[in-house]
Amino acid sequence: MSARAKARKAAVDLLFAADLRGKEPSLEDLDLLGRENRDYTKSLIDGVKEHRDRIDSLIHTYAQDWDKDRLPAVDRNILRVAIYELLWGSLDHSIAISEAVSLAELLSTEKSAKFINGLLARISGLAATLPR
Numbered sequence: 001m002s003a004r005a006k007a008r009k010a011a012v013d014l015l016f017a018a019d020l021r022g023k024e025p026s027l028e029d030l031d032l033l034g035r036e037n038r039d040y041t042k043s044l045i046d047g048v049k050e051h052r053d054r055i056d057s058l059i060h061t062y063a064q065d066w067d068k069d070r071l072p073a074v075d076r077n078i079l080r081v082a083i084y085e086l087l088w089g090s091l092d093h094s095i096a097i098s099e100a101v102s103l104a105e106l107l108s109t110e111k112s113a114k115f116i117n118g119l120l121a122r123i124s125g126l127a128a129t130l131p132r
Helices: 003-021 027-031 035-062 073-088 093-107 110-129
Strands: none
Touching: 003 035, 003 073, 003 093, 035 073, 035 110, 073 093, 073 110, 093 110
């Protein structure tokens, strides 16, 4: 797993844990990470925090027949990181989607991976027209 993939997984892990606690990820949580992951992980978490309302709105809009609160917390946080990378990051869309699907396969279910792939593909296709 590349350093960026590890950072992405760490961001999902920290966002997931914070989501379950009903709190924002803390700096103490970031301090538990290795040096190579910290900077990119922090940038992902900060980006998700800054754009969370917009990201969650996109999840709600494009997750056909799914309410954001019905999504498994791990899937919701994989989507948050991926949508942040799609809309505000510099990563190629196909890589951002592939990384999110890989995380879903690792952390969630096969059905989740397919769902995440489809939702992100829809958002990616509309990314140029979406307000940021």
